[in-house]
Amino acid sequence: DTEVTQTPKHLVMGMTNKKSLKCEQHMGHRAMYWYKQKAKKPPELMFVYSYEKLSINESVPSRFSPECPNSSLLNLHLHALQPEDSALYLCASSRSRETGELFFGEGSRLTVL
Amino acid sequence: SQQGEEDPQALSIQEGENATMNCSYKTSINNLQWYRQNSGRGLVHLILIRSNEREKHSGRLRVTLDTSKKSSSLLITASRAADTASYFCATVFAGGTSYGKLTFGQGTILTVHP
Numbered sequence: 001d002t003e004v005t006q007t008p009k010h011l012v013m014g015m016t017n018k019k020s021l022k023c024e025q026h027m028g029h030r031a032m033y034w035y036k037q038k039a040k041k042p043p044e045l046m047f048v049y050s051y052e053k054l055s056i057n058e059s060v061p062s063r064f065s066p067e068c069p070n071s072s073l074l075n076l077h078l079h080a081l082q083p084e085d086s087a088l089y090l091c092a093s094s095r096s097r098e099t100g101e102l103f104f105g106e107g108s109r110l111t112v113l
Numbered sequence: 114s115q116q117g118e119e120d121p122q123a124l125s126i127q128e129g130e131n132a133t134m135n136c137s138y139k140t141s142i143n144n145l146q147w148y149r150q151n152s153g154r155g156l157v158h159l160i161l162i163r164s165n166e167r168e169k170h171s172g173r174l175r176v177t178l179d180t181s182k183k184s185s186s187l188l189i190t191a192s193r194a195a196d197t198a199s200y201f202c203a204t205v206f207a208g209g210t211s212y213g214k215l216t217f218g219q220g221t222i223l224t225v226h227p
Contacts, residue, residue, distance in 0.1 A: 044217075102158060
């Protein structure tokens with residue numbers, strides 16, 4: 001069982017909707033990540049938070065807005081998405097940005113109509 | 114852009130056989146990791162090898178790292194049907210603004226037939 005919990009597991013939204021993906025971990029990890037994964041492709045890094053501060057933004061379009069309210073929670077706010085944004089969105093955490101092992105959630109599968 | 118290239122892209126073997134997957138990368142790294150992903154699920158960390166290590170074992174897994182050739186291999190011995198999954202190598206950059214950034218290779222799809 002993963003110790004990183006993502007909700008919802010599935011999300012269908014229209015291009016004009018506003019929705020959010022949520023991620024929670026209670027391992028005391030201080031780095032949290034959002035990855036995007038298309039079918040049959042590797043995960044692609046979107047954002048990294050370290051000690052609740054955004055430390056890496058991989059030039060992600062502004063229609064994706066991350067938020068880290070506290071050390072246990074990570075949100076990804078979605079607005080005016082495009083059909084090509086449909087993908088599996090994976091959240092992960094690690095003890096720190098400098099340490100190695102990432103713990104992944106099961107992902108939120110997003111479909112944009 | 115993705116850092117790692119893996120080969121083969123797909124590997125099909127019988128239960129009990131060994132599976133070897135290779136990964137190459139381009140820049141200096143802090144460490145290299147291998148992850149497994151069952152279809153449509155999250156990734157599971159398998160093993161981490163640091164840049165100053167050459168070989169590491171964990172159960173049926175053996176990982177090697179050759180920093181001079183910028184390559185790594187993952188060997189799964191005595192494979193089982195439950196090992197069927199996609200396997201990704203991931204590299205952690207050594208420095209600069211991307212310090213700690215984990216970048217995944219293209220992955221190898223392993224199918225183990227009972």
